[in-house]
Amino acid sequence: MAAWQGYARTRKDAWLISGTLLVLFLVSWHLFTLRGAFDPKGLTDEQLQLMEFNGDIVRTAEGGYAWNPEKEKVKGVPGPLAVLDKIYIELGEAFVKKGTNDHGIAYLVLYTVTRFGAGFLAASVVAIMLGVLLGLNKVLFQAVNPYIQILKPISPLAWMPLLLYTVKDPKWTAVLVVFMAALWPTLATTAFGVNSLRKDYLHVAAILQLSWFKRLFKVILPGAAPTIVNGLRISFGSALVAVVPAEMLLGELGVGYLSWIEWNNLDIAGVIFAILVVGVVGVVLDSGFNKLAGLVTYQE
């Protein structure tokens, strides 16, 4: 046990292991998706002609057959090199709008982030305001809590049909799905954080006769801030998970929609690319959260 705990000690070790894992993964991926040269054995002339007609195979200079390099994407899972190609192409066209459904990746990220941002911001404001009110009044919290418990575990996507039917506009429906995903974790943790604030701080605020405004912004919110930021983080993850399928189902242009389109085109490299983009966007926004959390934490 001690040997395992003492195994990797420094930051440098972490980088080394990280890098090794990545290399191992890429190499295995490459080997797994490698195909041997095309072997015409066992196929009839007719089948070979059909394959050539479809563009799956091409005639080589020597008169034999080989896999058509242009059609690599249709056969099996693409290797890392194919995905790299795709990344290169997409980034090159990042700011181009080729058609109504074919905007560059930069635009798609913008649409998704805007949609996500609007829903998340609105949900956070509502959740924090409501959470503070519930946290300050125990009886009120007990009254409202059963409804929160019932609504909280409902998947945000389950709201989508109802929202679409009521709101009718798919653009707003997508934002509302994000809203429904981001609302509950922040609401629950804010109420908890405010409720468990040390009573002493509220006593000091009472003795000093602070206005409700000062009480909220100088005592309650800063006091509950670390808990609230934690709740926001969870909400954020939940909302990010919801925005991708929401886009897919509603056909709204964005990164989620990209994976769906690439799937329809059977461009698996494109699907992988879309997954990577979602991941990168998530990482960037999450590191923003880390900074925010660092600003508001305090030690008792």
Add this chain to the structure above:
Amino acid sequence: MAFLEIDHVTKYFPSPSGSGQVCIFKDATIKIEKGEFVTTIGHSGCGKSTLLNIIAGLETMTEGGIILNGREVTGPGLDRMVVFQNFSLMPWMTVFENIRLAVRAAYPDWDREKIAAHVHKYIALVGLKGAEDKRPTALSGGMKQRVGLARAFSIEPKVLLLDEPFAQIDALTRGVIQEELVQMWNATRNTVFMVTHDVDEAILLSDRIMLMTNGPSARIAEIVDVTIPRPRSRDTIIEHPHYYKIRNHIIHFLVRHASHGETDAGSGAKQAEGSAPLVVKF
């Protein structure tokens, strides 16, 4: 009329089992003059902190009344500032900001420079110059309570309420900070109501000491006059002939009341239920 009158204050709490009520203390009565330093001593559970919270307005009394400067006390206010046992400094604010919060609340008409100067004055007074921008987590217990004292003194309240202020400070620092409190108080002569466990502390600081019996239904049994002249300091006070008389008397009282339900029997200081506290003067 005395400056601060505590008149037959009684406190009941609902019984934990749910049925009926438990009486914490009954008929607490004392008249405190302006500028007097009064301390309450008693065992845990006798309700002395509850009494302090009632004077502060943080708890309600079941019966009785409290009158400060002719006006009845109904809730918390800037005229009765508390120094808490666990310091109660806002951990997300610096020392300066913690004190400024109080000063701003007490003097809303002052401008920024005046407030800053006032805060700095009190930081210097408690000897924390240089620590203005530190957060409470970076301070020792003694330093934190000095901030608490600075915060309380800086708003110049009518009554200063000290709730076992030095209980969480180590014994060595405690002596030092007690003397600092004596000096601060000598300069401002606020009316003070303190609760403590420490007999020596009470004698050093107070004009009068209230002795409470045990709960439930605790009473103020005696009020001891501390007949040792001021100014006092820790090393000279113990030379005074009355010091150990007072100290021994209080210790005898506390030992007699060491377990719950103990009566005043067996010491000569007999007292009928519901009568006024016995005044003891050496």
